[in-house]
Amino acid sequence: MKKLRLNSLKEYSIFLWLVLIALLLISSAIIYQNTKVDQSLKIKSAIGNIYLKKIFKEITNNLEPRYTTFNYVSKAGDTHQSIINNLDIEESERKILLNSILREKSLKVLRINQKFTFKFDNLSDQKIIEFKIQTDKKNELLFYKPLGKIDFMTKKVTKNFTKNIVYKETVITTSLYDSAINLGIKPNIIIEFARLYGFQVDFQRDVWKNDSFQIIYEEYLNEDKKVVDTGEIIFANLNLQNNDLQLYKYEYEKDKIDYFDENGKSIKKTLMKTPINGARLSSPYGNRKHPILGYTKMHTGTDFAAPTGTPIMASGDGKVTKAGWCGGGGNCVKIKHNNTYQTVYAHMSKFGRGIKKGVRVKQGQVIGYVGSTGLSTGPHLHYEVIENGRKINSQKLKLPSGKILKGDERKNFEVAKIKIDVLKSNLISKIN
Numbered sequence: 001m002k003k004l005r006l007n008s009l010k011e012y013s014i015f016l017w018l019v020l021i022a023l024l025l026i027s028s029a030i031i032y033q034n035t036k037v038d039q040s041l042k043i044k045s046a047i048g049n050i051y052l053k054k055i056f057k058e059i060t061n062n063l064e065p066r067y068t069t070f071n072y073v074s075k076a077g078d079t080h081q082s083i084i085n086n087l088d089i090e091e092s093e094r095k096i097l098l099n100s101i102l103r104e105k106s107l108k109v110l111r112i113n114q115k116f117t118f119k120f121d122n123l124s125d126q127k128i129i130e131f132k133i134q135t136d137k138k139n140e141l142l143f144y145k146p147l148g149k150i151d152f153m154t155k156k157v158t159k160n161f162t163k164n165i166v167y168k169e170t171v172i173t174t175s176l177y178d179s180a181i182n183l184g185i186k187p188n189i190i191i192e193f194a195r196l197y198g199f200q201v202d203f204q205r206d207v208w209k210n211d212s213f214q215i216i217y218e219e220y221l222n223e224d225k226k227v228v229d230t231g232e233i234i235f236a237n238l239n240l241q242n243n244d245l246q247l248y249k250y251e252y253e254k255d256k257i258d259y260f261d262e263n264g265k266s267i268k269k270t271l272m273k274t275p276i277n278g279a280r281l282s283s284p285y286g287n288r289k290h291p292i293l294g295y296t297k298m299h300t301g302t303d304f305a306a307p308t309g310t311p312i313m314a315s316g317d318g319k320v321t322k323a324g325w326c327g328g329g330g331n332c333v334k335i336k337h338n339n340t341y342q343t344v345y346a347h348m349s350k351f352g353r354g355i356k357k358g359v360r361v362k363q364g365q366v367i368g369y370v371g372s373t374g375l376s377t378g379p380h381l382h383y384e385v386i387e388n389g390r391k392i393n394s395q396k397l398k399l400p401s402g403k404i405l406k407g408d409e410r411k412n413f414e415v416a417k418i419k420i421d422v423l424k425s426n427l428i429s430k431i432n
């Protein structure tokens, strides 16, 4: 019995030893863990050490410049907040920036294509040292920090632009648009050129290969002589199959500008021959009859092959008499201009904003977009002109001009015209 008890005591002590060893192992593991945490804390604090920080900064300083700029151009859907949220800065600094912007009344509305420039000081905690927001082509608002201040102050800055008068001429080889782009003419000038000629020219059929054009327009240059904006067209001549179609810019009343031909007739007409912007349309050379055709026997309109989504304009002032489904014509719009004329626009992909029956529209207003709805083999605008209830060929349409300069107005126009002609020969002599 005693022996038995001894035996069990021995077994018990082994168990005690085992517990002791286990405790030792656990505690040593804990101590090791703690020193590890301790060490990493020490490393961290060392990194946080201001002197070491400076060394790191100096190292990065050698890799990256101290001052960097970030440019941004606002897009649809942006807000001042969303633009600032994209900056790699602290939340508190974001708030300061946003508040400074919101204080400015001129920045209440964020427009598309507004330019933002942020200047970073990468060595400072408050990173943005100044920023600029463009308010229009010539002006911007500068936000700067007076020394030692946290809040920004603002200053309006007017850019030093110079106006330049440009003369360009070329023979049209591929399309008007491509030929003009190849000359370095900015797209908005080409679009305006096409809009002005859209009253008298059918851009899909009237412009042939080897036709030519001349143009005088204004452009604005910045200090680096870079074109930053374009102004107005002063003169243009579109030579189609050896016929000159000239237009002169003329201010017939204070701040009222229009374009007139050499006889003082306004180029504006009741209806347009090309009711979409003709800039990008190219003539089907060789086959000038019809770019699409072949899907209807009773073709009584004019077709303009253009990419889906190209805006379609009301060819003249009038009242919408239909904006809906026209069977073979797909989505179509019908406009009554006066007692004589009506126009129809077919195969639209969608209607313009607010375009419905009974609405009054202005000439040039977007009434819909090119598509291929209804009986159509590809995206195009089918355009019809109805004269006294009869469909007529829009290409043969000869409408009187809106305004004809007479009397003193005509005399003044003749003077303005001579001045432009002199300017033109001066500009031509410079390039030759």
Ligand SMILES: [Zn+2]
Binding pocket: 299, 301, 302, 303, 381, 382, 383
């Ligand atoms: Zn058609």
